[in-house]
Amino acid sequence: MSFAPNANIAKHLLPGDIEVIQTEVERHMQAVLDALVIDTNHDHNTQGTAKRIAKMYVREVFAGRFEAAPEVTECQNDSGLDAVYSLGPIAVRSACAHHLVPVTGRIWVGVLPGDKLIGISKFVRLANWILSRPHLQEEATLMLADELEGRLKPKGLAVVLKAQHQCMVWRGVRETGTIMTTSIMRGAFRDSKAMRTEFMAQIKD
Known part of the structure; x- marks a missing residue:
């Protein structure tokens, strides 16, 4: 399934899906770094960058896509x-x-x-x-x-x-x-x- 970038997809996720998504983002981000001809194997500054970016996107800056709405008592x-x-x-x-x-x-x-x-x-x-x-x-x-x-x-x-x-x-x-x-x-x-x-x-x- 695919969703709009500003959609919340929490109700479509099963336990463990967030970890799978984060791993996929990391894999593709590493491919982007490779395509940019960045030697992440030997450059200590970019070792682990793909993993950090994946965590940032999924757990922080795009967390509103993956997390359920905050509890709001009316x-x-x-x-x-x-x-x-x-x-x-x-x-x-x-x-x-x-x-x-x-x-x-x-x-x-x-x-x-x-x-x-x-x-x-x-x-x-x-x-x-x-x-x-x-x-x-x-x-x-x-x-x-x-x-x-x-x-x-x-x-x-x-x-x-x-x-x-x-x-x-x-x-x-x-x-x-x-x-x-x-x-x-x-x-x-x-x-x-x-x-x-x-x-x-x-x-x-």
Whole structure:
């Protein structure tokens, strides 16, 4: 089976599959190093590089593909909280799906609660779970908004991601100062200009 780069495939994995995937990545990464004419047998700097890269991809930077969603305990909004709250910046790290180089950024979330609430640390855990996959920034922002909306059923939701892409810094145009901003506004944030303006003012750098 094959899956989109930003898909979560945890439910398709059996015990031991992660180890098999990591071994396969290591084998193919060693083939890439060989194709680049890098003598990993005699160069002490690159001995074990294929293994380190495989572990990094599977266990760290792309862990959001292979791990199940973090546990998020929801509670009822028994106090009837009906005021906007926002949190951020949440530091996130991802990778460009085009070149597999780092994307680093910050996320802000605004919520007008409905019947459910979650702890603020859960926003961080969910953001990191979603972003730890190869992505386009636009799709990452949408996926996080969908995840939060599905769990919270809020009256309003705002998600803003500001990120720098190493595919523009490390290669290509080599522009070091460019930041890409994507935003999703739903419910009250979409319908009320005043609410959007208030939220955007809160997250100015």
